Amino acid sequence: MVGIGPVTQVASQLIAGRDLFLLIHIQGIACFAYIVARRLVPLVRAERDFRFDHPWVRLGRVGKYWLGQWKHPRYRTAGTLHIFIFAGFIVLAIRAFSVLIVGVSENFVMPGLSGRAGPIYDIITDYAATIVFLCMAIAVVRRLVFAPARYAVPARYGKAHTADAIFLLSLIAILMMADSLFAAAKAAAQFQGSQSVETLATFSLPWMLQKALVSASLPVLGRLYFGAYLVHELTFYFLLCYRPFGIQFHVETSLFNIYFAKLDREILKPVRWGVADEHLDQVKSFGVKTFEDFTWKHMLDFYSCADCGRCSDNCPANAVGRPLSPRFIGIKARDYTFQHYPVVGRAKNGAALIGNKDAGGIYSEDEIWSCTTCGACEEECPLLVEYIDKIVDLRRGMVDDGNVPQSLQKPLKALESRGNPYGKLEKKKADWANAKEFQQVCPVKTLGKANGAGTLYFVDSITSYDDRMQSIGRATAKILNHVGENFGILGAAERDSGHEVRRFGEETLFTALRDHNVDAIKTSGVRRIVTSDPHAYNALKHDYKDVPPVEHISQVIASEVRAGKIKFNPVENRNAVYTYHDPCYLGRHNQIYDDPRDVLDAIPGLKRVEMTRSRDRSFCCGGGGLMLFYEPKEDERMGVKRVQMAAEAGANVIVTACPFCMANIEDAIKVAGFEGKMEAIDLAELVDQQIMRDPLAPKAC
Numbered sequence: 259m260v261g262i263g264p265v266t267q268v269a270s271q272l273i274a275g276r277d278l279f280l281l282i283h284i285q286g287i288a289c290f291a292y293i294v295a296r297r298l299v300p301l302v303r304a305e306r307d308f309r310f311d312h313p314w315v316r317l318g319r320v321g322k323y324w325l326g327q328w329k330h331p332r333y334r335t336a337g338t339l340h341i342f343i344f345a346g347f348i349v350l351a352i353r354a355f356s357v358l359i360v361g362v363s364e365n366f367v368m369p370g371l372s373g374r375a376g377p378i379y380d381i382i383t384d385y386a387a388t389i390v391f392l393c394m395a396i397a398v399v400r401r402l403v404f405a406p407a408r409y410a411v412p413a414r415y416g417k418a419h420t421a422d423a424i425f426l427l428s429l430i431a432i433l434m435m436a437d438s439l440f441a442a443a444k445a446a447a448q449f450q451g452s453q454s455v456e457t458l459a460t461f462s463l464p465w466m467l468q469k470a471l472v473s474a475s476l477p478v479l480g481r482l483y484f485g486a487y488l489v490h491e492l493t494f495y496f497l498l499c500y501r502p503f504g505i506q507f508h509v510e511t512s513l514f515n516i517y518f519a520k521l522d523r524e525i526l527k528p529v530r531w532g533v534a535d536e537h538l539d540q541v542k543s544f545g546v547k548t549f550e551d552f553t554w555k556h557m558l559d560f561y562s563c564a565d566c567g568r569c570s571d572n573c574p575a576n577a578v579g580r581p582l583s584p585r586f587i588g589i590k591a592r593d594y595t596f597q598h599y600p601v602v603g604r605a606k607n608g609a610a611l612i613g614n615k616d617a618g619g620i621y622s623e624d625e626i627w628s629c630t631t632c633g634a635c636e637e638e639c640p641l642l643v644e645y646i647d648k649i650v651d652l653r654r655g656m657v658d659d660g661n662v663p664q665s666l667q668k669p670l671k672a673l674e675s676r677g678n679p680y681g682k683l684e685k686k687k688a689d690w691a692n693a694k695e696f697q698q699v700c701p702v703k704t705l706g707k708a709n710g711a712g713t714l715y716f717v718d719s720i721t722s723y724d725d726r727m728q729s730i731g732r733a734t735a736k737i738l739n740h741v742g743e744n745f746g747i748l749g750a751a752e753r754d755s756g757h758e759v760r761r762f763g764e765e766t767l768f769t770a771l772r773d774h775n776v777d778a779i780k781t782s783g784v785r786r787i788v789t790s791d792p793h794a795y796n797a798l799k800h801d802y803k804d805v806p807p808v809e810h811i812s813q814v815i816a817s818e819v820r821a822g823k824i825k826f827n828p829v830e831n832r833n834a835v836y837t838y839h840d841p842c843y844l845g846r847h848n849q850i851y852d853d854p855r856d857v858l859d860a861i862p863g864l865k866r867v868e869m870t871r872s873r874d875r876s877f878c879c880g881g882g883g884l885m886l887f888y889e890p891k892e893d894e895r896m897g898v899k900r901v902q903m904a905a906e907a908g909a910n911v912i913v914t915a916c917p918f919c920m921a922n923i924e925d926a927i928k929v930a931g932f933e934g935k936m937e938a939i940d941l942a943e944l945v946d947q948q949i950m951r952d953p954l955a956p957k958a959c
């Protein structure tokens with residue numbers, strides 16, 4: 259509240275500019291509304307996406323991920339800086355609003371802040387402005403001098419946005435300075451009038467400026483008061499209208515992006531929202547081919563990316579030099595939106611996204627096939643930007659156009675004709691279990707029509723047909739037998755789970771495989787499914803409908819260990835140091851991190867170390883399913899990087915719980931030159947090896 263005398267003289271400067279300020283308000287708001295309306299045009303033309311369910315759950319996630327900044331501390335320095343800036347902005351939002359209104363109504367006080375709360379709020383905002391100002395200065399220095407490698411933009415992805423980032427950081431710093439000067443000039447005038455001076459927070463920016471202005475003349479203070487207000491107002495509206503042209507648009511969109519983020523991340527988006535599988539034949543075109551084939555939420559993702567680089571920093575494909583960096587999947591699409599849906603001018607739509615740049619393409623085929631769908635990018639993103647659905651949709655579009663990499667054509671044909679990517683005969687599917695010697699120690703039933711077994715062991719293709727992985731199948735069967743499980747397998751009636759087929763965009767083939775398996779499972783009459791393959795686990799749990807509950811063998815073992823049904827002999831090799839590699843589809847996609855570790859820790863004498871990248875930051879081994887057949891362009895193999903990480907952690911035995919991880923890691927041990935010094939073993943194999951058996955029980959079971 260402005261007092262009399264000197265303060266009135268200073269404050270009267272604002273009254274003189276009231277008409278000007280009102281004009282700036284009206285123009286600023288109108289301009290912002292127009293720009294946002296134009297930015298919404300592509301979203302209106304986009305494909306449908308159902309994100310309006312569970313409003314309370316969604317609001318809770320806004321509280322956690324937006325207001326609570328939940329993921330930011332995963333990067334300590336940048337995260338802390340961001341939390342301070344964000345908190346400062348939240349505190350200053352009310353102040354900015356009040357300051358803007360004061361220009362046209364000089365006695366305005368925000369409701370609720372006229373009493374005692376006012377001075378307390380003022381002190382908090384003084385500190386908030388100071389902290390945000392300092393954070394801006396640190397962020398500028400960090401960008402210019404100590405920029406983390408993840409900010410770099412490789413030449414093939416365009417130019418770095420450093421200048422833009424510095425410009426925006428500087429504008430925010432100017433806003434904070436203008437806000438503080440505005441408060442300081444008024445307080446200095448009050449001081450000169452021997453009035454009670456509004457309390458400015460000690461050592462805050464406004465407090466320091468007030469100290470510096472204490473002997474300035476009243477006309478100077480008046481001009482500073484007016485000037486600070488004008489700069490504040492112009493900068494505020496300039497920022498508001500400039501942000502939708504670059505990465506800072508996330509300030510406006512992030513709240514909505516988090517509210518509408520996918521609740522069930524493990525479930526792939528359908529080919530078309532609102533079209534049931536049985537009506538897919540009526541869909542004219544599958545997947546994403548042009549920009550307008552993306553859903554409105556995916557376009558909102560493009561606007562919301564803050565270009566922080568965390569996704570790509572954790573992307574294994576990017577780490578090994580594949581032509582994929584998830585950050586640029588988003589940034590390139592956002593730049594495409596800005597070019598094709600300009601704020602001024604007509605929209606130009608319809609260009610194919612994949613292929614020739616001159617024809618409007620922004621992605622290469624290799625880029626889109628390079629993804630292992632490991633989920634590291636989505637796990638890391640503080641704004642819950644989604645990538646897997648977009649990449650799968652782009653693959654669906656390519657598959658629909660018959661555009662499938664050469665190396666994948668044969669396994670896909672084999673899957674269609676034989677139900678497995680190796681082209682092996684169905685009748686050989688149960689050979690691993692039917693071998694005479696194995697049946698003698700561990701009989702495994704092949705389930706037909708409801709024949710009394712309560713549990714189905716769903717084996718899937720690699721464990722059934724690959725000589726090395728059959729050992730995982732046998733170990734799993736022996737463990738189930740040991741705990742007295744009445745189980746069987748489907749044998750020739752089991753087709754590939756189709757997990758990778760779906761993620762490679764072959765939705766029709768996936769539907770056929772799934773329907774066949776669902777029929778076979780229902781016919782068997784089982785009430786529970788167990789699998790040793792995380793990809794099959796993920797498919798059965800999330801891609802299939804109407805099948806009994808599914809468990810991964812690591813969950814079964816962990817619960818039997820806790821129940822005391824499984825006990826272990828001590829580890830004999832005292833030099834063995836174990837580390838557990840989290841398979842992506844067990845860990846990140848299904849949050850099964852503790853069960854396998856609990857099992858390992860229950861084995862007496864087992865020394866276990868953690869790799870730096872573990873649990874939800876696990877590093878993909880190179881991918882499962884059809885990734886084994888794909889020949890990507892890369893500088894080195896993901897598996898090689900992974901075994902190097904294990905060696906750095908001091909381990910010489912890598913335990914995993916996935917046959918695909920086993921294939922990649924065993925191969926990588928050889929390539930990395932660790933043969934004879936390091937080994938890989940599946941959790942089921944290790945448990946089978948260490949299990950304490952009753953000496954009177956039939957051999958090995």
Ligand code: SF4
Nearest residue numbers: 573629630632633635
């Ligand atoms: S899912 Fe994995 S491989 Fe694919 S873009 Fe994300 S981090 Fe990279």
Ligand code: SF4
Nearest residue numbers: 563564566567569639
């Ligand atoms: S998608 Fe998320 S993690 Fe990746 S750059 Fe954008 S904001 Fe950062």
